[in-house]
Amino acid sequence: MLLIAEKYVLWFLFYSFCGWVYESILVSIQEKRPVNRGFLNGPLCPIYGIGAVLGIAVLGDVHQPILLFVLSAVGACILEYVTSWAMEQLFHTRWWDYSHFRFNLNGRICLLGALVFGIGGVVIVGFIQPHVASATQMIPLSMMHWLSFVLIVLTLLDTVITVAGIVDxxxxxxxxxxxxxxxxxxxxxxxxxxxxxxxxxxxxxxxxxxxxxxxxxxxxxxxxxxxxxxxxxxxxxxxxxxxxxxxxxxxxxxxxxxxxxxxxxxxxxxxxxxxxx
Known part of the structure; x- marks a missing residue:
């Protein structure tokens, strides 16, 4: 059980980093300047990591691409909407806004985002995750313990520092x-x-x-x-x-x-x- 949890920790951090890379490139192009896009100080976008590991855990046995696409799109939109609402309640601040996109819901989610997340779910669950899981299996057990422990502690410290700095x-x-x-x-x-x-x-x-x-x-x-x-x-x-x-x-x-x-x-x-x- 502990080993499974440690694997999910590493997968969460890996996909959080991938999300940070994606967001930083996308926003940098839109803003025409380098943007370090991330809620945390480290190169992580946790919402991507959470979405990915939830998709892996819940949809790992879904092999029909269209069904996987629909479930990924709907699930990601629910996660994004709830995260946007919760962060706004906590910090009295809205971190992203899709009001300038067509077919948006209260500016928190939009159709284009749903399509991107749906495709991302198919790619991650159907193609990327099997290779990531295989690579994880190659990590020695002792290293797995220390790596997951140290990285999650650093991430939690980063979260505490970030929240303490922006709460007011x-x-x-x-x-x-x-x-x-x-x-x-x-x-x-x-x-x-x-x-x-x-x-x-x-x-x-x-x-x-x-x-x-x-x-x-x-x-x-x-x-x-x-x-x-x-x-x-x-x-x-x-x-x-x-x-x-x-x-x-x-x-x-x-x-x-x-x-x-x-x-x-x-x-x-x-x-x-x-x-x-």
Whole structure:
């Protein structure tokens, strides 16, 4: 029983790594920049590993390709929808959004994704997994014990560090608004009425960031760049490493309360990155 569990641990990590490679390549092409796509710090996308081992365990005896495709597509969509909902409830943040795709369900899953996962299920269960299982059998028993133990401990530590770093992401966005609001009056004096800072009860600074991105400031592009760098410095002081990584890794990241500020901040970062290219 222990040996079977250790094999599933290794398979989970292997397919999580494959998912990370797939996601990183796909999103890097879409964003036209290198993207380290992963919820964890390590090169793993756990949802792919979970989906793969569930498919192997439940569908391993299904040999009819069409049935395997349908079951894989439906099962993966259920897993993706539940994961999206659960992560949003836990972190008040939506990590991916398919609203821009046709035939999507609440932006959490879409038809194209279902087709990809269905094909992936057929390929993994029908073709890849037999070779992976054979390779696993070649690992000496003692090495299997230590390898699975060390890797799962490292993955659990990575998970704890990641969750601890991002659990207060919404609060950090609110802190950013408060930090920028402290010098908003000074900014207004320098640029006159060109920057209309909205400092309402929620403390949002989206209009200020929007002006920095669009560049309509009275003194021209130079002042716009100065304003953007000041906001960037404020963001660097508020967000921890995990939160900054999430902003970079998930281009469609959305939050419940401060999403407008987040999207304007992301647009500002993208403009600054283009200026350095």
């Amino acid at each position: 992401f919404e609060e950090s966005l609110g802190q950013l608004a408060a930090v920028v609001a402290k010098y908003s009056d000074a900014m207004r004096e320098k640029v006159g009425d060109a920057v209309d800072v909205v400092n309402d009860a929620s403390g949002r600074v989206s209009d200020m960031v929007e002006d920095a991105v669009s560049g309509p400031l009275q003194s021209g592009r130079e002042m716009s760049t100065e304003l953007m760098y000041k906001i960037k410095d404020a963001a660097d002081s508020v967000f921890n490493r995990q939160q900054r990584r999430m902003i970079e890794s998930f281009p469609r990241l959305r939050t419940d309360r401060n999403d407008e500020t987040l999207q304007q901040l992301r647009a500002m970062f993208e403009r600054l990155n283009r200026r350095h290219q």
